Amino acid sequence: MTGQRGKREPKGFTDRELDIMSVLWREGSGTVTEVREALGEEVGYTTVLKMLQILEEKGAVGHEQEGRAYRYFPLVESVRAGGRALTRIVNKIFHGSAERLLATLVEDREFSAEEIERMRSILDRAERRGDEK
Amino acid sequence: MTGQRGKREPKGFTDRELDIMSVLWREGSGTVTEVREALGEEVGYTTVLKMLQILEEKGAVGHEQEGRAYRYFPLVESVRAGGRALTRIVNKIFHGSAERLLATLVEDREFSAEEIERMRSILDRAERRGDEK
């Protein structure tokens, strides 16, 4: 009974919710039918609708009328959601070490020289940003 | 009714489960009481026990008798769990771009010059690894 129940905290998304959000982030917006199609139609229409309604209740998406249908769009930015998810992983799994997270990230993946270069630039920027302080 | 539910897939951990796993990864192992203490005793003894039993049922932890108590230890490595979690995030939130994930990761954090340097080394290693192919 710690009472941290407040619905203010965004909290993370469950698997299915994340599937839906992923589509909306990628496409920008979508009707129930569009989202369902993007998911390969593996789930029923009403299921997708229900998920969107739950997500809306949580404040993660909004909708506007479009003809007869509703068009849903994300209200939380993917970067913010990603930041929260990463923080959680860094703290709980990598014991606060972003390095270790990075090591694991690049472990199982192949990168082109260009990608590596861009990632270096990202680190350079972070370094300069630190210096200016 | 897609039926791809097979309980073979490790799936992700929920918040509370991750709290518990985090302790076991950090400490190596722990009895119910130890884990509970590590969590600041904010949850009841039986709750921690139940979580450990659920985790055991899922194959994420195991236990051995130690005197009168059980000593639980992780069966899944943190790096593997982290890898799965990262894959999920990269795919669902960053649309497959590890770069963008990295950008978000370093965005809200401050790093020492040493940390940046070590992260660069990680990228160097990944690059060399790619070359050898």
Add this chain to the structure above:
DNA sequence: ACACCTGTACGAAGATTGTCGTTGACAATC
């Protein structure tokens, strides 16, 4: 008008999570 589409709303059912209370086993201590 009537029968269909297309779409949303409602609500229920099953699974899982997270929280415990209670019980019972076992050993140490008085």
Add this chain to the structure above:
DNA sequence: GATTGTCAACGACAATCTTCGTACAGGTGT
């Protein structure tokens, strides 16, 4: 040998998540 303390097992309960079935509403075509 009765009491107390430690600890696992069982089962209950509420909250969520996920999946739909069913019902209802507004157009469309004949």
